[in-house]
Structure formats: structure tokens, C-alpha cells
Amino acid sequence: MKKQIKLTFILLIILLTPFYKVAMAEENDGTVELVVWDMPPDADKLQRQIWDEGIEKFNTIYPKVKIKGISREYKPQEFVSVMASGKGPDIVHIPMTAIPVMAKYGFLAKLNDYTDKWIQKDYMPQIMWNAVNIDGSIYGIPYDSYFTTLIYRRDIFEKCGLTKPPETWQEMIEYCNIIHKKMPDTYGIAIQPDLFYFIDFIWQAGGDVYKNGKFNLNTAEVIKALKFWHDLKWVNNSMPPQNIFYDYDVEQLFSTGKIAMMLGVANRLPFMNRRYGLDLTNIEIVPLPQGDTGIKGWHAGGDAFIINADSSPEKKRYAWEYIKFVLDAPYQLWKWVRMKELKMIIFPGDFSCATNLINMPEFSKVKDLLAAAQSEPNTYKWLTIKEDFNKYVLEKIFISEDVDYEQLLNAFMERLGKEYNE
Amino acid sequence: MHLWKGLVKNIMSDIFNRSSAELSERAIKGIIDDEITNYKKEEVALPIIKLKLPDKESTVKIKKPAIKLSALQEAVRPAAGTVTAPRPEITLPDSLTASQKLRKAFRYRRYGMTIRLVKPKEREMKPLPEVKPEDLKKLKIFQLKKYFLGTWLLIPALVIFILFSWMPILKTVFISFTRFLSFNKSTFIGIQNFTQIFSDAKFWQAFGHSVELAAVVILIGTWLPLFIALYVHEMRRNSSIIKILYFIPFLTPAVPAAILWKWLYSQSYGLINSFLSLITTLNVHIGWLTNPNLVIFSIAIVFLWKNIGWAMLIYIAGLQNMPKTLFEEASLHGASVWVKIKDIMLPSLSPVILAVVFVQIINSLQVFTEVYIMTDGGPVGSSEMVATYIYKKAFLYMDIGYACAMALVFLFILISITLARMNLTAKRG
Numbered sequence: 001m002k003k004q005i006k007l008t009f010i011l012l013i014i015l016l017t018p019f020y021k022v023a024m025a026e027e028n029d030g031t032v033e034l035v036v037w038d039m040p041p042d043a044d045k046l047q048r049q050i051w052d053e054g055i056e057k058f059n060t061i062y063p064k065v066k067i068k069g070i071s072r073e074y075k076p077q078e079f080v081s082v083m084a085s086g087k088g089p090d091i092v093h094i095p096m097t098a099i100p101v102m103a104k105y106g107f108l109a110k111l112n113d114y115t116d117k118w119i120q121k122d123y124m125p126q127i128m129w130n131a132v133n134i135d136g137s138i139y140g141i142p143y144d145s146y147f148t149t150l151i152y153r154r155d156i157f158e159k160c161g162l163t164k165p166p167e168t169w170q171e172m173i174e175y176c177n178i179i180h181k182k183m184p185d186t187y188g189i190a191i192q193p194d195l196f197y198f199i200d201f202i203w204q205a206g207g208d209v210y211k212n213g214k215f216n217l218n219t220a221e222v223i224k225a226l227k228f229w230h231d232l233k234w235v236n237n238s239m240p241p242q243n244i245f246y247d248y249d250v251e252q253l254f255s256t257g258k259i260a261m262m263l264g265v266a267n268r269l270p271f272m273n274r275r276y277g278l279d280l281t282n283i284e285i286v287p288l289p290q291g292d293t294g295i296k297g298w299h300a301g302g303d304a305f306i307i308n309a310d311s312s313p314e315k316k317r318y319a320w321e322y323i324k325f326v327l328d329a330p331y332q333l334w335k336w337v338r339m340k341e342l343k344m345i346i347f348p349g350d351f352s353c354a355t356n357l358i359n360m361p362e363f364s365k366v367k368d369l370l371a372a373a374q375s376e377p378n379t380y381k382w383l384t385i386k387e388d389f390n391k392y393v394l395e396k397i398f399i400s401e402d403v404d405y406e407q408l409l410n411a412f413m414e415r416l417g418k419e420y421n422e
Numbered sequence: 423m424h425l426w427k428g429l430v431k432n433i434m435s436d437i438f439n440r441s442s443a444e445l446s447e448r449a450i451k452g453i454i455d456d457e458i459t460n461y462k463k464e465e466v467a468l469p470i471i472k473l474k475l476p477d478k479e480s481t482v483k484i485k486k487p488a489i490k491l492s493a494l495q496e497a498v499r500p501a502a503g504t505v506t507a508p509r510p511e512i513t514l515p516d517s518l519t520a521s522q523k524l525r526k527a528f529r530y531r532r533y534g535m536t537i538r539l540v541k542p543k544e545r546e547m548k549p550l551p552e553v554k555p556e557d558l559k560k561l562k563i564f565q566l567k568k569y570f571l572g573t574w575l576l577i578p579a580l581v582i583f584i585l586f587s588w589m590p591i592l593k594t595v596f597i598s599f600t601r602f603l604s605f606n607k608s609t610f611i612g613i614q615n616f617t618q619i620f621s622d623a624k625f626w627q628a629f630g631h632s633v634e635l636a637a638v639v640i641l642i643g644t645w646l647p648l649f650i651a652l653y654v655h656e657m658r659r660n661s662s663i664i665k666i667l668y669f670i671p672f673l674t675p676a677v678p679a680a681i682l683w684k685w686l687y688s689q690s691y692g693l694i695n696s697f698l699s700l701i702t703t704l705n706v707h708i709g710w711l712t713n714p715n716l717v718i719f720s721i722a723i724v725f726l727w728k729n730i731g732w733a734m735l736i737y738i739a740g741l742q743n744m745p746k747t748l749f750e751e752a753s754l755h756g757a758s759v760w761v762k763i764k765d766i767m768l769p770s771l772s773p774v775i776l777a778v779v780f781v782q783i784i785n786s787l788q789v790f791t792e793v794y795i796m797t798d799g800g801p802v803g804s805s806e807m808v809a810t811y812i813y814k815k816a817f818l819y820m821d822i823g824y825a826c827a828m829a830l831v832f833l834f835i836l837i838s839i840t841l842a843r844m845n846l847t848a849k850r851g
Binding site: 242 | 602604605606607688689690691705707709712713714798799800801802803813814816817818819820
């Protein structure tokens, strides 16, 4: 027995020695390791190359900081689990819409002390800062930005003799009819029942979903937008014969040329190119059409850098240095040049939402979009309200041909009152 | 004969004396065997006693007696009317070991020689050494160690089991009585989470969907594998290929399988609708996953596709265990196939059927991956299952306390089903 204990003890020492050595080496060197969840995936070789080169540049300035990059898409359950375990990464890229709820549960560090003195702050649109500002506390640093846009296939438009994108709801319906008439196997558009996109149509109809801290989802404008979506499917036959489209359905249909238009954000295009072979030179990104009121409406969103609330003060300081380095104008300009050198297609979403590069040719459309962009409600209940609205309202109008919009929305508001005290 | 018995008795008493313990006959035989095999060693360590063996030089080798066989035979068979000559007498040296004595005695006896045993010397009985208190303590520690040896050996596995199985359950119980204000700050709210479940229409709706799925699974998933198993059981050739073919889906990881089925079910361009369009020459666009009335059935199909092979194998094992004589006798009495199935096969297979039914119920109630990947609870919440609802409450709505309470209620339901199964099985004997 004693022998066994001794043997186990010796084995443990042998096994733990390398870890101890590594730990001691770090301590002795004063090296700080930052775990960063923003590394591009292996499949995205050129983006990855640029990221690696960027880290090398960072290390020339901060040789004692070791960046451990992890390629991971944001998934709430994964993020919550790893943060709750206390072993969460120091810096993460998360969607801005997730910030209110994650901040509420204490995962995110307050960053006001850093941002107040940051010169680059003023170059970022206020709309982006609003999304990360919760009751005066900054919980994230806006990184990339995207706008909900209309993406269309130039090849289908050309075949159908359409020379410009639709600019109004009415034009959108007409275009869909022309496309389906000329190419019977192809439909005009496919829309996923998602409040993320629907909110733009509410704005275009002249409404607003969140005013003075209250949700207004049973207004005449919401009904008007609902009717437009419902008619696109049931009256105008603008969509493929499918009850409900999820994001992947729409992306697949668009990439394979089964639909000519889709609502989307440009950030998804490289993914669609990788997964479905979408030819990126064949697509156009334009602002969403305006409603019958003549109001333009779309929204800006994006990812933000957050710093783990549980990281040590030293790590937090270096994490801020890393974020600052990545978002500063020289790095962004270097990235733009490098992407050009590597002959990559440049999307504004690949860059910081700061206006440093706004005068570059690739950003000309963004410049226009930024002016009319709005942001989603900045409350932690928004994510779940969106989920419920999708399920009980939007999916319903795509499944049932006969819908009483008013009744549907009133029932939803009743549910909202019961479940969210709204 | 008496001499032989006496010899054995003496040897045994010798051993008894030396070991100072009561040994069974089997133990003595073991000692003797050990002595024989290890006699060359100076000292033999036995599990119970130590026996001192003679030095190699002094070992007496057993040799064939130098007496001619014919002379011996003559000595053994004296001529009629003559006086029997006295047999040569052999004295066994006391230095021999017990087994050597036994072997020698046996050999001499074979050749008709009388053996005279030297009475073993009476050994001086040494008094038992006094046990010191510290030795007694050591002995107690040793006994304790021996007593807990099993526990020690169990500890690594037990630690892993407690850490990864029981700790989460206990933690879930603890969390279910709390409400999280932030992740590090929770308040105790008693049974509020549990009472909330009873008034949560969404939970009961999800539970209803789970029960619906379980019903479809039982309806098809119990009988279809049985028919396949019967067919495979009756196959004379290539039955193993069929078994493998049916079992492969069970080995397929759930996520890729669900993605594959999602594509097959696609309403616009899915393979199933395309195939139906081909054979009906109509434009078939069935919303397998987007029609609220069809979605549970579609999920059940995926579930069955995955689990049918497993159920089939269980049934085949049950069929193989059934006595064939019953069927033979039934055939002799002219029983029809249906009678054989109804009166012999089904009653014999009923424990297996019961097991399959209950396992299918539990598995279908727990279904998560297929639903999460294929529909995420949609459309209009018509495929929301208990497992997906708990998941959303925990990670989307971040209501972790309530999610834990629901998980416990669900666990209680599953345990009740398991107990019902055990009870039924026990009643059937």
C-alpha cells in the first residue's frame, strides 16, 4: 500500500513538473497570457494570415503579452458555461445585442475608465456606443459594424432585364413578379421570420418598437409591415413554396440561385462563399427599400469586444491595450492594405466601425447607410422578446394564410405583459 | 494399512505441530505440494506458515530399493506351507520432510517393505511471544487498512462519479431553490420555482409535445423493430448484413444525422419532396418540418430511424433465447402461425417488449439534439420539447433557477417511469 502511495506520488510529481515549470517560467518572465476569442477559423486562410501577422505586430510592442487565439463563433450556452466556470477567455467578440443580458449577469467588465480617455472613441458612430452603453456603463467596445441590407444577384437581375435594385416596397413586389415570370424556377425573395429583419420594416412603415422604455408591438405600423410580409408570401407569390425559411435556408437558396434577393448582412457573405460556393463578384449590396411612407429604415449592429469581469487587473489592462491596438487607425489601415495585397474582397464589416477608413472606395455605401441607421432596443429582455415574437407572430403569418393581425399582436402584447411585465 | 494411516497421521501431526494451527486437509495437501515443488529452496514462504527445509546436501534422494523384483515377489508370495520370512524393515530418517516421508513410505510399501517410523521428536513448545502495545497498535492499523482496502481502491472511480454525476445533480437541486440576480449573486426563493412550473403553460405545452412524440415512437418503434427482428431471425443467409445495416444509424452521431435529415425534409428542394414529386408527377412541397401538424411526426421518424436497429437487436436476442421446442410442439399440434405468435412468441417476449417500450419512452422524452438542430422548437413552438425548453430557459432567458427546477421535475417524471417499469417487471417475475 505504501509502495503504491509512493509510486502515485512520484508519478504525480513527474506529471506535474512540466506544468509547474511552465507556470513558473511565466511568472518569472512576467509574461501575461491573454486568451482571445476572435481568431478567424482555419478555413478562412487569408483572414487567418492577416490575424497572425497582426499578433506578431502586437508582440513587437508588447513582447511580454502572449496572445492565445481561439477560433469560436459566439454561442450563448458556450459563453455562459465557460464564463460561469471562472475559466472564461479574457477578450471575446460577442454580438452587441448579447451585451445587455451578459452585463446583467455580471460577466462583463465595465470599461468606462479606459474608454473615457481613448482618442479613437469619437471616431466611432454614436449609434454603436449606444448599443454597449447600459445605464451609463460601457460594457463593450464596438468592433465591426453591419447594416441590414438587401443583397441581390446581378446575374438573375440581368437575365430578367432589371437594371437597378428595388427602392420601394411596391417595386420589390413588382421585381419578384418579373423574376418568377421570366424564370419560373426562381423566386424573387425569401424572408426568414425574424424580428431582426422585421424591425426595419416597422421603421420603414413609420413605427417604432421601443419608446420611452415601453415596447409597442401592436401599433398600426407593425400591422402594416406584417401585412406587407404576409402578402409577399400569400398574395404575390414572391417566395419559394416553403412555410418557413430559416437563415441557412435563405443563404442556401440565394447561393444556389433559387432566389434573386435576400435580406441580410454583408458579414455573412464570406461564409456563404465558403459553404455554398457563392460567387461574391456576382452580388450587389444595396439599402433596404423604403416603405410607402417614404421612410428609409435599417439598422446597424455588429460585434463588440468585451473583457472578462473575472480577469486580473493586469490582464484587463493588457486586454485593453490589445483592443486599442486592433481598433486603432494605423492597424486598420495596415489591414486594409494587406487585404488589398492579398487580393481579398473587402467588406466594411471586416473593419472597425470607426470612420477612419470611411473615405476609402469600399466604404462609400456604408457612409450613406450610416446616416439612416437605427439600433435595436438596448434592454436585456430584447433577445427573448425577439425569440417569442418570431415564434408567435412572424412564423404564424407565414404558416397561416388567414390571419387577424390585430388579434395576433394583441395576444402577443398580453403575453409580453404576463411574462415580461411589459 | 494401519501403518500407512499411522504414517500419514504422524506427518500430519508433525505439520500441525509446526504450524501451531488448525489446518484443513486441503491446506495440508497444498503445503505438501508446495514443499515438493520448492524443496530445493532453503526456505519456502507459504501464505500461512514457514517450513524449514533440509539443506540441499542433506536432501535424501529417493532411490529405487536395491532389491530385485523377483526376490521381492518371492518374499511377498511365500510358497504354500512355508513360514513367511520377515520383511526387510526400513527406517525413515527424521530429517525428511513430511512429503518426502510420504513419498518414501509409498514407494517402500510398493515393494513390500515394512516401514518403521521413528517417532518424531517432541518439540519444545515455545511460549507465545508477548505482544507489545505498539505492535498491537500496528496490528490494528494493519487490520483497518485491510478493512478499508476496497474503499481505497474505489475512491478514484467514486470521485469521478461524484464529481461528474452527483455534484451536478446536487447543484441543480440547490440552484432550483434560488433566483439569479447576477451570476455570482443569487437569492433563496424556496419552492417558488416549482410552483411556477404548474402555472407555466409553455412547459406543459412542451411536455405535451414530448408525450406526443413518445406516443408515436411507441406506436411505431415497438412493433416495427419486432417485425424486422422476426424477419432477420428467420433469415437463413446474410442476416448479419441486415443487422449491421439497421444498426448503423444508431452509431451515427446525432448532429450530422439531424443536419442530413433537415436537408432531406427541406420543403422546397428536399430529397423526400423531390422523390414524391417524381413518383406522383405533382409539385409536392410538404412542410415536413414547417407544418405544425407534421413536425412531431417528422422528428419521430428521425428518432425511429436512429433507434430501430438497437431495438431490433434486443428483440433478436429475445427471440434467440426462446425455446424452439415450444414451436415444434405447437406445429405438431397443428397450430397456425398466428397462434404461435399470439400464444408462444408474444408471451415469451413480453419482458423484452416491455423493456424496449420503457427505454423508448425515456429516450423520446429526453430528445434534444434532433429538435434543436432541425426545428429549434418551431414552427410556432409546435415542436418545443421539455429538453429544448429547459435549455432555452437556462441559456437564452438566463432563468437558471427555474430551468433547474424544471429539470428536477422532469427527472422525477423519468424516475417514476423507470420505477413503474421495474415494478411491472417484478410483478411478471
